[in-house]
Amino acid sequence: MPSTVYDPAPLQPGTLRVTPIGGLGEIGRNMTTFEIDGKILIVDCGVLFPEEHQPGVDLILPDFSPIRDRLDDVVGIVLTHGHEDHIGAVPYLLKLKQDIPLIGSGLTLALIEAKLKEHRIKPFTMTVAEGQIEEIAGFELEFVAVNHSIPDALAVAIHTDAGSVLHTGDFKMDQLPLDGRLTDLRDFARLGEEGIDLFLVDSTNADVPGFTPTERSIGPVLDDVIARAPRRVIVASFSSHVHRVQQVLDAAHANGRRVALLGRSMVRNMTIAAELGYLKVPEGVLIDFKKADNLPDDKIVYMSTGSQGEPMAVLSRMVNQEHRIEVGTGDTVILASSLIPGNENAVYRIIDGLTKLGANVVHKGNAKVHVSGHAAAGELLYVYNIVQPKNVLPVHGEYRHLVANQQLAMQTGVPEENTILAEDGTVIDLKDGVATVVGQLDLGFVYVDGSTVGEITDADLKDRRILGEEGFISIILMVERGTGKVIVGPEIHARGFAEDDKVFDSIKPKIVAAVAEAVQNGVHDQYALSQVVRRVVGRWVNTSFRRRPMIVPLVIEA
Incomplete structure (x- = not known):
């Protein structure tokens, strides 16, 4: 049941107020505000994608109402990584005040800058890297490398006069990452020894036992599927999944095929990743999709968007026979992504539609063509034991994920009263190592419908x-x-x-x-x-x- 709405008391000097604006009880809209002595820091500002019961809606934004009248007090937005559920709402916030600084890694800022260019916004940015420390208006920010399904992801430690907070962002503990960039458990341990008063932890896979498989385990499977495909291969993935695209490029190259990128966001993001050196493109592998028609069917791989069944994405248009590429008998379609909760029916319709057209559809249910980018229960236990936080706030997940994450924290010795099961709008004050729920804001969904923002109810x-x-x-x-x-x-x-x-x-x-x-x-x-x-x-x-x-x-x- 939703918590009773009540306004918090005025914030006392030297107390840190933490308010999740989005990302609790849902997969998306990740956004949290941190306020101390009149200054506000935001971590992440993402979107949620609509479900079937929200017809006509393009995106769902966090409810900016708690900060809408206080934008002059916002000292910066820390972006932990470049996924849409963490950066997608930034343009809509910057339309309210364009000079709020954006703080993030090189790839993260490059991706958001490209998005903001489409909105005709030129942002103020600060590029940071793991190991870097920045002082911003009473917040000392320390950045830590974490491994995720996109390069250059960062956790952030926020040191204030009221105490220290560690926010993991999205992360996992892949021990053999494709880019060699491990989650820095040594830094986590050091921060834990110095004292973490509040630990905000990714909950997405908290109810999954064991450990998330390594990303490298996907490569041989993709290579085998592509090697055995008699005709064209179409691989659908998230448009920001640089590691997955890298594996497809490598597998195609090994099997004498060329790769054409399909979908505006896929082309944009992979161009940025290649220019910055995060995507290593084998010589001569990429080809413009308009020229791909001239290649034999067994010499081409198409890399597309639409793995979640989005109506306007490339894969859905292929199923509806509204795309220039007509899927037919002998084609192989690989859905190289996970199922985001709420998208199951749309994805199954895509699989059925492709099968009816004669394609061999390979997906997570029948082959190991995807691994998650989030830490499973075993990894979370490791992190809790390493950090030994005083208080824990599970974030980034539906309610069952938050509960599972709370249980893991308690198993490692965190007292139940020091774990906070919150929801969007829960107000938590931190002072002298004590975290207390002091209010519950009434926050709602903000719908983007075409060019209309917030008018749809x-x-x-x-x-x-x-x-x-x-x-x-x-x-x-x-x-x-x-x-x-x-x-x-x-x-x-x-x-x-x-x-x-x-x-x-x-x-x-x-x-x-x-x-x-x-x-x-x-x-x-x-x-x-x-x-x-x-x-x-x-x-x-x-x-x-x-x-x-x-x-x-x-x-x-x-």
Whole structure:
């Protein structure tokens, strides 16, 4: 059950206030604010992707309302890595105040700068690396290398007069990383010895036992699948998964194939990664996808977006036969990514659609073509034992993940009262090694719908769902003022309602009678008469057809 909403008391001097704005109880929208002595630091600012019950929505943003009127107090935004669920909402925050500094690693800032360019925003940036320490308005920031499914990810230690906080960002403990960049457990241990008062820990895989498999285990599988493919190979992955694209490039090169990148975000991100040296492109492997048609089918690999079944992504357009690449018998499609919770149905539809077109679909369910970028339970236990934090705040996960992470912390000796099961908007104050929940803000979803931000409400989405699932009925009639006699109509039109329009003939007399009776009883307001019509038609439709369509009546007096 949601916590009771209550405002925190004013923040006392020398106390650090920590407020998760997003990322708790959901996979996405990761954003946390840290405030001390009137200054605010933000860590991450990501988006959440919509589910089926949110039709028409492009993105979901964190609710900026707690800081909207205090943007002059924001001293910077630390970005732990370049995934959309951690950087995707930055353009929308910077539209409110463009000169907030962005702090992150080289690749992370390059990816967000490219995104901001599309929004015509030129940001102020500070590039940092592991081992670097920066002092910003009362926050001493110390950056630590962590391994994740994108290069250049960082954890951040935040030292203040109130105590020290360690935020892992997204991480895992791959011992054989493709880029040789390990999660720096020595730094974690050193920070633990110095004293971590509050530990914010990635919870995404906290309910998965054991250890996350190494990224290197994927390479031989991809190589084998591509070697045995008789025709074209299409690999779908996240557009920022540099390591996965590297493995596809290497496997294609080893099997005498060339690679064409598909999808605007894939081309943009991999171009940046290659220019900065994070992606090593074998000589002569990449080819423009427009020229790939000239190659034999067994000499090409397409690297595309759409592994989550996104409607407008390349893979969905292939399934709908709306893409220039027509998938057919003998083609091999590899879904080289995990299933984000909520996307299962969309992904299974993609798999079914590709199979119907004759493709051999290889995915995590039938081959080891993906490993997670998040630490499993065994790794989290290691980290808790190394850091030995005083207080723990599980972040980045749905509620079951947060609970599982809390249990792991307790197993390593963190007292239950020192673990905080929070949700978006929970306000936590830290002082003298004590972390206390002091408030619960009422935060909601902010929907991006085309160029509209924040105007779409939950009520609007409910209307869209009704329109999509139940249909639409409009009733127009003109009545004589004073008598209520129907002069014109009722004219009834339906859309998305499977019955023939003739079925409405039986309800028309009841509408006429109900309006006349209402007028005789003194009802003359057009809105009130419209509601009479709505109730009559609504009861009839529900009783006769077990449907609840959107009903829009219009009564005109003459």
